[in-house]
Amino acid sequence: MPVLTLQRSYKYIMYATKQPSLRIKQADLKCKSGCGFYGNADWDGYCSKCYRNHMDHVRQRKSLQNQTPENSKTQMSGFTKFEEKKRQQTDKKNKYLKSLPVFRKSSNVKDSGRPERYADIMRQSTPDTDKLLVEFISTYGEWGELVRKDLLKCAQSIVTEIFCGLDTKPIEDLAEIAQNYYNKYDNRLLTNPVYQVVPSDVKDQLLDFFEKYSMMSLYRFLFCPPFTNDEDKDLAIQGRIRKLSWVNAHHLDCCISETSIEVRDLVYSAINDLLGMDSMKTPQEKLTCVVKCCQSVVKVLQHCQGGPVSADEFLPALIFVVLKANPARLKSNILYVTRFCNDTRLMQGEAGYYFTNLCCAVSFIENLTAESLNMPAQEFEAYMSGELTCVSAWESALVACEGMHQLCEHLALLKGLSERTDTVKDDTQKLMEDMQKLKEEITEKVTSVLERTPLIIKPRKTLIQLTKENVSLTSAVLIPLSANENIPTDHNNELEDQNPTQNYYLQNLSMAQINLLDSTKNKLQLELTPCITIADSSSAVLPSQSTEFLSSMDRSIDSITPDDSSYAGLSKINYDIDFSDLSAENSMADELTPEKRKSPTPSFSTPDPFSPLGSSCLLMQSPLVPSAAFPQPEAKPLKKDDFVLPFLEDMPVPEERLLDNIEETTAISLPPPMKPTAAEYTGFSKQGSKIPSIPCSTGESGFMSLPLDLPSSSKDSIN
Amino acid sequence: MATNNNSYNFKVVLLGEGCVGKTSLVLRYVEDSFNSKHLSTIQASFLNKKINLDGNRLNLSIWDTAGQERFHALGPIYYRSSNGAILVYDITDMDSFQKVKSWVKELRKMLGTEISLAIVGNKSDLEKDRHVSLEEAERYAEKVKAMHFQTSAKLNKGVEEMFLAVAQKMLDESKEKAVQAPQLTRNNSQRTVTVVDDDVVVTNKSCCASG
Numbered sequence: 061m062p063v064l065t066l067q068r069s070y071k072y073i074m075y076a077t078k079q080p081s082l083r084i085k086q087a088d089l090k091c092k093s094g095c096g097f098y099g100n101a102d103w104d105g106y107c108s109k110c111y112r113n114h115m116d117h118v119r120q121r122k123s124l125q126n127q128t129p130e131n132s133k134t135q136m137s138g139f140t141k142f143e144e145k146k147r148q149q150t151d152k153k154n155k156y157l158k159s160l161p162v163f164r165k166s167s168n169v170k171d172s173g174r175p176e177r178y179a180d181i182m183r184q185s186t187p188d189t190d191k192l193l194v195e196f197i198s199t200y201g202e203w204g205e206l207v208r209k210d211l212l213k214c215a216q217s218i219v220t221e222i223f224c225g226l227d228t229k230p231i232e233d234l235a236e237i238a239q240n241y242y243n244k245y246d247n248r249l250l251t252n253p254v255y256q257v258v259p260s261d262v263k264d265q266l267l268d269f270f271e272k273y274s275m276m277s278l279y280r281f282l283f284c285p286p287f288t289n290d291e292d293k294d295l296a297i298q299g300r301i302r303k304l305s306w307v308n309a310h311h312l313d314c315c316i317s318e319t320s321i322e323v324r325d326l327v328y329s330a331i332n333d334l335l336g337m338d339s340m341k342t343p344q345e346k347l348t349c350v351v352k353c354c355q356s357v358v359k360v361l362q363h364c365q366g367g368p369v370s371a372d373e374f375l376p377a378l379i380f381v382v383l384k385a386n387p388a389r390l391k392s393n394i395l396y397v398t399r400f401c402n403d404t405r406l407m408q409g410e411a412g413y414y415f416t417n418l419c420c421a422v423s424f425i426e427n428l429t430a431e432s433l434n435m436p437a438q439e440f441e442a443y444m445s446g447e448l449t450c451v452s453a454w455e456s457a458l459v460a461c462e463g464m465h466q467l468c469e470h471l472a473l474l475k476g477l478s479e480r481t482d483t484v485k486d487d488t489q490k491l492m493e494d495m496q497k498l499k500e501e502i503t504e505k506v507t508s509v510l511e512r513t514p515l516i517i518k519p520r521k522t523l524i525q526l527t528k529e530n531v532s533l534t535s536a537v538l539i540p541l542s543a544n545e546n547i548p549t550d551h552n553n554e555l556e557d558q559n560p561t562q563n564y565y566l567q568n569l570s571m572a573q574i575n576l577l578d579s580t581k582n583k584l585q586l587e588l589t590p591c592i593t594i595a596d597s598s599s600a601v602l603p604s605q606s607t608e609f610l611s612s613m614d615r616s617i618d619s620i621t622p623d624d625s626s627y628a629g630l631s632k633i634n635y636d637i638d639f640s641d642l643s644a645e646n647s648m649a650d651e652l653t654p655e656k657r658k659s660p661t662p663s664f665s666t667p668d669p670f671s672p673l674g675s676s677c678l679l680m681q682s683p684l685v686p687s688a689a690f691p692q693p694e695a696k697p698l699k700k701d702d703f704v705l706p707f708l709e710d711m712p713v714p715e716e717r718l719l720d721n722i723e724e725t726t727a728i729s730l731p732p733p734m735k736p737t738a739a740e741y742t743g744f745s746k747q748g749s750k751i752p753s754i755p756c757s758t759g760e761s762g763f764m765s766l767p768l769d770l771p772s773s774s775k776d777s778i779n
Numbered sequence: 780m781a782t783n784n785n786s787y788n789f790k791v792v793l794l795g796e797g798c799v800g801k802t803s804l805v806l807r808y809v810e811d812s813f814n815s816k817h818l819s820t821i822q823a824s825f826l827n828k829k830i831n832l833d834g835n836r837l838n839l840s841i842w843d844t845a846g847q848e849r850f851h852a853l854g855p856i857y858y859r860s861s862n863g864a865i866l867v868y869d870i871t872d873m874d875s876f877q878k879v880k881s882w883v884k885e886l887r888k889m890l891g892t893e894i895s896l897a898i899v900g901n902k903s904d905l906e907k908d909r910h911v912s913l914e915e916a917e918r919y920a921e922k923v924k925a926m927h928f929q930t931s932a933k934l935n936k937g938v939e940e941m942f943l944a945v946a947q948k949m950l951d952e953s954k955e956k957a958v959q960a961p962q963l964t965r966n967n968s969q970r971t972v973t974v975v976d977d978d979v980v981v982t983n984k985s986c987c988a989s990g
Binding site: 313412419 | 788790797798801802806824825827838840842843844845846847849850852853856857859860861
């Protein structure tokens with residue numbers, strides 16, 4: 061309570077701080093920023109989101125105010141540090157460039173617009189060159205700062221020199237400058253002490269990188285430069301190739317089998333590689349594309365003819381690919397590579413060889429005549445002028461290939477589908493078989509259970525005997541007068557009872573079967589339903605009973621007999637079914653249990669629902685039956701003795717009685733765990749000591765579902 | 780083309796009419812196999828071979844060329860700046876020998892004596908079908924200052940010797956060239972070096988200044 065009041069007061073305080081007046085306007089509850097959500101006093105009147113934004117703003121402002129240069133430096137992440145370094149470097153570079161004598165000279169000599177343009181290059185070429193720099197640092201960073209500085213310095217000098225010569229010198233001279241620089245740098249790699257630690261293979265890579273870096277910077281100015289006629293050449297070769305589109309592999313004596321799908325794919329990949337050359341910026345990258353293309357061509361030839369590929373076959377195939385690819389700016393690319401790629405690379409190695417072949421192919425295409433295709437000049441002219449339009453084998457083959465390709469794909473698809481349907485069929489077959497098997501199994505089990513369950517009925521006979529014994533014993537020992545008289549009738553009753561009870565048991569058994577299938581929890585539910593049937597069956601049974609005591613006994617017995625199975629079960633554990641059935645008259649059974657319980661408790665864990673007969677018999681032999689009978693007999697015999705005979709002969713009259721009895725018994729049956737019964741039992745000194753266990757046992761036996769009724773029923777039983 | 784003191788890169792082109800066995804020669808030399816179907820992954824048109832010769836490391840780039848007549852005009856692109864040329868003819872085919880002659884003329888005209896020539900009569904295993912006499916071929920080779928060899932790629936006869944001899948000759952010539960024309964190269968290098976030195980000085984200054 062104090063906590064509650066505190067909370068309330070706290071709430072009130074909050075409330076009060078926010079709104080001194082009792083009347084709060086809607087607007088006052090809303091977020092200060094006017095976003096439409098409700099605000100909170102804790103958040104300065106903002107809603108949660110706006111408060112967060114507000115705080116961010118505040119924090120930023122603070123950090124801006126607090127930030128000192130030292131702070132910013134320390135706060136910088138690794139990458140920004142790197143960037144900072146680079147910026148400083150480029151600044152340095154620019155400074156250095158401005159101080160370069162060559163540059164100064166040229167800028168002095170030439171127009172003043174040059175420096176800006178130069179700066180422009182340096183700035184604009186950064187994205188690519190920066191990428192390269194990053195690559196360089198990651199790859200060659202281990203060789204130290206000096207190596208990198210020297211390389212960049214040399215690259216800078218070549219860039220400067222070539223750029224200065226752009227307007228004045230022909231492209232060939234520029235190419236020579238570049239080649240000279242490559243040689244220079246190569247020598248420098250060998251002689252300069254900076255590179256002494258670098259192994260020779262890395263030196264080669266450094267030379268390549270030098271070329272790459274400088275050419276990346278100069279690509280815009282050296283590729284297809286406006287002061288050359290490269291572009292015209294491009295257009296010329298493009299037109300030429302377009303005109304020669306009718307040339308097919310057969311014309312070239314080239315053994316490419318145009319109809320094969322695999323070959324077509326390989327040729328396509330070769331064409332793609334060749335087309336990719338134009339998008340590359342450095343000569344090396346362009347060369348790589350050429351090499352890839354040529355390797356694809358080699359694969360094509362290997363696929364078509366097998367065995368090693370000689371130049372006699374390779375060149376025609378390459379020509380064919382070039383004709384079909386018609387790459388953009390082919391001539392410019394070739395010239396760019398020829399001029400600015402390191403000559404030593406062009407003259408040797410795979411790349412050099414393939415590039416040379418490409419040059420040969422282009423040259424062949426440029427100079428293609430009727431003679432070179434081994435066809436009459438007239439025919440050649442007719443083709444070139446478009447009079448003759450040979451249905452190009454390549455094109456038609458492509459169409460055919462496309463059709464074939466699709467056909468193959470569809471066939472493959474169909475095959476897959478048929479396989480899948482087969483598997484589905486098999487699976488369904490299997491499933492059906494499984495289902496059949498399961499069905500059989502279940503029916504078998506059910507039948508076996510059905511077969512097994514009748515066995516429980518048999519024990520009933522033995523039980524009856526036992527009960528008789530018990531009854532006789534009990535009656536003999538405890539209630540000699542009444543018991544003696546009753547025994548014979550009891551026998552008769554029992555015999556008469558058998559049929560109805562058997563029906564009843566069959567019902568129970570069917571229930572039990574169901575129960576078997578269910579989980580144990582379900583059993584509890586089932587317990588209640590049988591009660592009704594019991595009432596009926598017991599009502600049917602009761603009339604035949606002679607004495608009230610006997611009837612009660614009988615009922616108890618009846619109830620017990622079903623119980624017996626259950627008791628067997630109880631001993632072995634499974635009393636759910638029976639208990640449920642007997643719930644009406646279980647009081648007897650329950651009262652019987654205590655002694656049994658004590659002895660067989662360990663066996664409770666055994667799960668067999670239909671416990672063996674023998675065990676049940678043994679259990680029944682225990683003197684509990686009488687004890688169960690005791691409390692009632694003592695209370696009731698006096699009243700009910702008069703009715704004994706009428707019950708036997710007159711059906712209608714006893715029924716009323718019986719009904720009462722049933723009520724009583726049911727009433728009795730329910731209370732076992734309760735105190736009242738226990739109080740009653742205490743009267744019996746012998747068994748009183750054993751009584752305490754009763755509540756527990758009954759509780760376990762599934763009566764827990766009826767706890768609320770117990771008090772009243774206990775009262776009834778007392779009455 | 781020399782790079783290091785003892786290491787040389789030589790480019791050798793194989794010229795000759797189609798079907799004289801250029802590719803087989805190369806394959807025999809580099810892979811020691813003849814017309815091997817199992818070498819399907821190898822492309823025989825371009826091959827590298829590293830050899831040691833008198834303590835010199837030689838890296839031979841052997842370029843096969845398309846021998847068809849229609850590609851004859853492309854020759855210059857192939858043999859540009861090559862150190863050696865192996866001109867192959869078929870001893871059973873007089874035409875191929877005539878072709879060799881035309882190649883020799885062209886090469887001498889275009890490259891002068893810079894290129895080491897070797898005339899090779901291949902298919903010596905087909906002696907009985909010989910149409911090109913050994914004497915004639917050797918006489919011709921001597922006339923044009925070329926080496927002459929008889930080889931059989933099929934039987935692996937004389938192939939390695941031929942290539943080694945060509946390599947030796949290229950090595951000798953390049954050494955000779957280096958001795959004969961040191962001035963030119965030195966001039967070139969000096970000019971380039973001066974520029975670099977200039978840069979170095981400047982960079983050093985700038986470095987110091989910045990430092």
